[in-house]
Amino acid sequence: MAKVILNEVRKHFGNVKALDGINLTIEEGLFVVLLGPSGCGKTTLMRCISGLEKLTDGKILFDDADVSNTAPKDRNVAMVFQSYAVWPHMKVRDNIAYPLKLKKVPKKEIEERVKWVAELLHISELLDRFPSQLSGGQRQRVAVARAIVHRPKVLLMDEPLSNLDALLRVRMRSELRKLHDQVKVTTVYVTHDQTEAMTMGDKIAVMNAGRIIQYGTPEEIYRRPKTIFVAGFVGSPQMNFLPMKVTSSGNQFFAENFGLRIPLRTDPRKDRLTVGIRPEHIFLEQPGNSVSIGATVYFAEKLMSETVLHLMIDGDTTIVVKVPYDLSVEENDKMQVYVDLNRIHFFDPATGERIEL
């Protein structure tokens, strides 16, 4: 187990800045999820931590030791590849034991540890098979077993669940998380599935274009997204973003547009604001502190346990509203919806940064 510190880490492939100055401190024993759109540099970051890629610039420290120039084999990291990379010419047992052999662990102990991990991951019956005789889910367990059995300082997992079917994915999610609680190894987990990120991570690092935009607990990321990008990336359906003008009457400032008038607590010192409202924070019945807005139903997605409404609030502006029950509405129905004022986000339209108002 180790604390991982990334200091101004850069990795360029020719002109492509895959990592463009990453600063991150991952506390010991934490399960950290790297979340971001395709191509944002998640895999590259993992490979840099593991040592498979040499940094263009910057430093990586495990605890206080600089490992930037250490070969992967001497870093004591483990990795679960997206394709699992379970060696096809070795039996499951040897796949798991081989890293231990390389580390010159005594034979007796190897046997014990293999037994322990096989039981932990329910693969005891598979030990004498070759990988080609395993299902995708089983292979994935073997990959995880191989990774944790040699007690790495850091465990890296690159979209380990993306090749599994939906049902198995949900099960493995909770199993991996439980496993982490048992072995407590510092874990970096890559995904672009936000449900996975929200449910598994102690902390989430949201990445975009080679940078880390926000690092925090799932709750922080959800409640107080630092930028429009994070706000839009986390949450489903996506947050509504409405461009608004700032008006004032006396000392009171408002954000106004589309017949909405949202009171602001302080002077934003800006003419314009982007207001973010999550679909689940717009209600059909009036909650406590709210403002209302008139809308026309444009389209309704009925998902049985919930209904996602696309509502027209202006000639060409729609907002999305999520209600947690089955609702019967028709297209072009007029309705009144209520925006919860306590859960509104404000962003600077120029920089995309969050503004606390």
Add this chain to the structure above:
Amino acid sequence: MKKFFYILACVAICLWFLGPLFFTFLASMTPSSDFYSMDKIFPSKLTFEHIYKLLVNLGGWRAMLVSVQVALIAIAISFAFGIPAGYAITRYIFRGKNMIKLVMLFTRSVPLVVIAVSLVTMYLRLNLADTMFGVALAHAAMVLPFVVLITSSIFSGVFVEYEEAGMIFGLSRFGAFLRITMPLALPGLAASAIFAFIMSWNEVFAASVLAITNRTLPAHILSTAMASPDYFKFAAGTIMAVPALIFIFIIRKYLISMWGISLK
């Protein structure tokens, strides 16, 4: 009707392609009196006399040994140089990679006919003229581009993640290559080695030009066959064909892809 046509076609194919082979084998084992009697198509008995004489008395055995040695040395050299190059081409991205591939394609299509005579001049200076080793060096040059291209395609069939997993779990880059990639590539590499063996075993022009006393089997046959009685020619055909056919049979699974690389 259709089925009948297929069967007919298959029979014709078998006759056309295997018939001549069969007759050659037959002729090589036909006693000479039977062979020269015009009304005996099938011999009264089979004999290994011609093959034995060709091998023992007419220098065939010696030439065969030279052939095998030449092929083995050529394989050793071309694989020693070809494997690292093939590995680099698949596993690294670097400038000039397409250039290198073009060079391989170009050198592969340079006929040995074109360079053999000039090689003699070079060999005279290097004291390699008329040596088995000299022929082997030329054959290695002939096989090397093929080896580079085929090993590169074999290595690209071994996922790079296997190797990377090896590096993460305690192996050096070279160790991962040796312990992970090589075992996985081995069947393919063995098949290519056999293929290279056949290429060298069958090459006749350079072998004839580069060595006079240390002739490989085909070169030996080329220079002596015309002056020998017919049944020795067939014996020669048989001992040339049989090893090649056996080897081809062993690697049949890989043949199509290998021909793809050696021909295109």
Add this chain to the structure above:
Amino acid sequence: MKRESMVPLLLILPALVYLVVFIGYPIVGTFQLAFSSPKGWLENFKYVLSSRDFLSAFLNTILLGVVVIPAQFVLAILLALLVNKKWKGYKTILYIIATPLALSDVTAALISYSIFAPNGYLNKILLRLNWIERPLYFFGYLFRSREFLVVILTEIWRATPLVFVILLAGLQSINNEYLEAADVFGFSAWEKFTKITLPLLKPSIVSALLVRTLFAFQIFGVVWLLAGRDITILAGETYYWYVFMNNRNIASTYALIIAILTFIVGWFYIGTIRSKHLEEGVRT
């Protein structure tokens, strides 16, 4: 970063150096030999190009190519279409067709000789059937045209599989949906072949043609063994001038001419391949 990028070059360097020494340098040497003569640098070429032997060798080489290559293509396409149907046991037939690929030209010549020799099986069978009264002679200067025929048959036997393998690979990479679509539109078998299969097969045909034509200029073993210098050919002249006349300069001149012809043909084909659009799913 610097060091990392050196690694692949270091891995490739030995192979590259080897090829430069054993193929590049000898090519230069061939030029040197061909262009050096006590009488002047072009003398070897003047001598070769004005000799009767060259003319006949050149013409024979071309003639062999012109007869053999089309025949091989027709046969190979038929065989490839047959095997591509993938009926039960097609693999076996595939291997049978491919057997000659394992054999050298020397072997092929000897095999062919077992059939066509005076006491060969063709004569024996024909005599047995009473179709002829005396054995037919196929070899010797007097029977040059028959010799030519035997060489052609041998070459067809030996090298059709080479074309076949390339064409089969091409056929197998043609997406079956194209043909199924043609079925939907009611194409006849012949239309399917000419309108769909053949155009899609074009890249393979071109590359097979390239390989075959290049090899055609190097043809040696079969002709040399079966006909000696009754039928002169370019590679045979190279061999003759080196081994029998001990003249490396003239031999190299012939070699260089082969190289130049090869190069021209290769260039021509590669030009045509490049300019053709390639259908999705078809590799060159």
